[in-house]
Amino acid sequence: MEHFDVLIVGAGLSGIDAAYHLQKFCPGKTYVILEQRERIGGTWDLFRYPGIRSDSDMFTMGYSFRPWTHRNSISDGDAIRDYITDTACSEGIDRHIRFRHRIQRVAWSSAEARWTVEAIRKSDGESAKPVRMTCGFLFCCAGYYRYDAGYTPEFPGIDRFAGRIVHPQAWPEDLDYAGKRVVIIGSGATAVTLLPAMAKIAAHVVMLQRSPTYVVSLPARDAIANWLRRVLSLKWAYRLSRWKNIAYMMFVYQLAQRYPAWVKNGIIRKAQAELGSGYDVTTHFAPRYNPWEQRLCVVPDGDMFHAIRTGRASVVTDEIREFTANGIRLESGRGTPSGPRRHGHGTRAPNHGRGENERGWMRGRCRPDFGVQRSHDVGRAEPCRGLRLHQCLLDSESRLNLRLCVPAAEFPDRKGVRQVTPEPSGEKPIAPFVVGFNPGYIQRDAANWPKQGSKPPWRVHQNYVRDIISLKWSSVDSGGLKFSNPPA
Numbered sequence: 001m002e003h004f005d006v007l008i009v010g011a012g013l014s015g016i017d018a019a020y021h022l023q024k025f026c027p028g029k030t031y032v033i034l035e036q037r038e039r040i041g042g043t044w045d046l047f048r049y050p051g052i053r054s055d056s057d058m059f060t061m062g063y064s065f066r067p068w069t070h071r072n073s074i075s076d077g078d079a080i081r082d083y084i085t086d087t088a089c090s091e092g093i094d095r096h097i098r099f100r101h102r103i104q105r106v107a108w109s110s111a112e113a114r115w116t117v118e119a120i121r122k123s124d125g126e127s128a129k130p131v132r133m134t135c136g137f138l139f140c141c142a143g144y145y146r147y148d149a150g151y152t153p154e155f156p157g158i159d160r161f162a163g164r165i166v167h168p169q170a171w172p173e174d175l176d177y178a179g180k181r182v183v184i185i186g187s188g189a190t191a192v193t194l195l196p197a198m199a200k201i202a203a204h205v206v207m208l209q210r211s212p213t214y215v216v217s218l219p220a221r222d223a224i225a226n227w228l229r230r231v232l233s234l235k236w237a238y239r240l241s242r243w244k245n246i247a248y249m250m251f252v253y254q255l256a257q258r259y260p261a262w263v264k265n266g267i268i269r270k271a272q273a274e275l276g277s278g279y280d281v282t283t284h285f286a287p288r289y290n291p292w293e294q295r296l297c298v299v300p301d302g303d304m305f306h307a308i309r310t311g312r313a314s315v316v317t318d319e320i321r322e323f324t325a326n327g328i329r330l331e332s333g334r335g336t337p338s339g340p341r342r343h344g345h346g347t348r349a350p351n352h353g354r355g356e357n358e359r360g361w362m363r364g365r366c367r368p369d370f371g372v373q374r375s376h377d378v379g380r381a382e383p384c385r386g387l388r389l390h391q392c393l394l395d396s397e398s399r400l401n402l403r404l405c406v407p408a409a410e411f412p413d414r415k416g417v418r419q420v421t422p423e424p425s426g427e428k429p430i431a432p433f434v435v436g437f438n439p440g441y442i443q444r445d446a447a448n449w450p451k452q453g454s455k456p457p458w459r460v461h462q463n464y465v466r467d468i469i470s471l472k473w474s475s476v477d478s479g480g481l482k483f484s485n486p487p488a
């Protein structure tokens with residue numbers, strides 16, 4: 001059986017980042033990346049719906065070590081996929097990836113201080129073959145939602161609906177919706193992305209939402225970052241743009257925490273200005289929650305507002321009672337949300353891609369999509385520095401967190417030990433993992449989310465600067481971790 005010092009699950013944004021840092025800080029370690037798909041990119045390779053793009057800027061989402069050089073800071077999915085793939089190839093990481101390996105089970109042996117990983121390898125034209133290997137460290141960079149299928153709620157009468165239903169996670173390449181009438185169900189990031197993209201060629205697009213979301217227009221291009229690139233070296237321009245955007249986001253977040261009513265009014269007033277004084281923003285764009293208590297959606301250059309203004313798209317705020325053969329009946333008693341013409345052959349895209357998929361977060365991030373031999377009640381676990389679960393060496397998606405994992409992978413060597421486990425030693429879980437942020441997908445699964453303790457390293461700061469100090473500059477050995485050797 002092959003053995004590696006480190007096994008990384010997933011060749012998405014995080015997996016490639018983990019490999020980069022591993023190569024840099026632990027050059028002597030052997031590692032492999034097992035990836036179930038046939039390409040690099042994870043999320044940015046899987047999702048192919050029209051308009052797919054990031055909703056945060058790429059200066060903060062990109063790798064710290066590789067400047068983002070595109071003119072658009074809110075970028076389309078293809079450019080992000082290319083960026084991840086180019087990074088992997090130029091750093092020689094691609095040579096360590098084994099594609100079409102789906103991990104099914106991992107088992108930790110305390111007696112041997114190693115993981116046994118069982119995967120299924122599936123190549124074209126070949127039958128599936130089981131593969132087993134062992135590793136000392138397992139970096140779980142498997143993302144936060146289920147890859148096999150997105151979540152689709154049960155709508156009454158959906159079987160009798162004669163139109164086509166499409167999920168954004170499995171967008172058919174040949175889907176022709178030109179000149180057709182489309183209903184997008186949902187109001188999250190995917191819905192606000194799909195609406196302007198589909199409105200370009202569809203007859204009319206209706207976004208049907210149960211409740212409104214904050215929608216904020218931001219420039220797709222970051223003028224300051226593009227200017228910095230002209231006057232400074234690429235590296236320094238990227239660094240400054242990154243910190244500028246981090247500082248700006250922290251400022252906006254703090255503002256929203258301290259003056260929620262003021263920020264709320266500001267966002268709604270901006271939406272009103274975009275849509276015109278006659279538009280009912282109170283019904284469609286004024287959520288019941290405060291900004292940042294749930295997700296805030298960004299639309300580049302106001303593309304969504306533009307599509308609504310031109311009449312190619314509209315928003316309906318109502319609940320679905322049932323599907324009929326030709327459309328959807330709403331709780332308010334209204335018929336099918338209608339655009340300019342009766343629809344019958346429209347594409348319905350139940351869009352639960354982001355919000356509802358994120359119910360699978362626990363499976364992807366903390367309780368991966370494969371079995372772990374020793375069962376853990378994640379709902380009672382406390383994350384060490386926001387990432388490590390009690391006695392379970394799984395690592396989260398964030399590249400920030402990886403800075404802790406990578407030295408941690410090396411650290412046992414320095415201490416002459418072979419295993420390291422988080423040890424809360426009496427620390428009680430006192431608060432949810434994330435405080436003050438309650439979107440539906442967290443509320444529905446609250447019992448299964450890890451809890452945080454009262455003091456470091458069991459406290460989750462939700463503050464980039466404090467997190468970076470904790471993860472990057474404070475010693476791995478500063479408490480909370482137990483270093484040991486397996487029994488002789």
Ligand SMILES: Cc1cc2nc3c(=O)[nH]c(=O)nc-3n(C[C@H](O)[C@H](O)[C@H](O)COP(=O)(O)OP(=O)(O)OC[C@H]3O[C@@H](n4cnc5c(N)ncnc54)[C@H](O)[C@@H]3O)c2cc1C
Pocket residue numbers: 009010011012013014015034035036037041042043044047053054055056057061101102103104141142143144145147189190353354369370397398
């Ligand atoms: C439409 C959309 C837009 C988004 N926009 C943003 C944004 O603007 N900003 C932001 O911060 N985040 C955004 N996200 C979240 C996004 O998922 C993360 O930013 C980032 O791409 C996650 O990278 P990752 O490598 O952790 O996970 P993923 O991209 O999900 O990659 C995980 C990899 O692990 C592999 N894998 C999973 N299970 C197994 C297994 N059992 N065996 C082998 N391989 C496995 C998968 O095939 C995949 O390649 C968005 C997500 C979506 C869906």
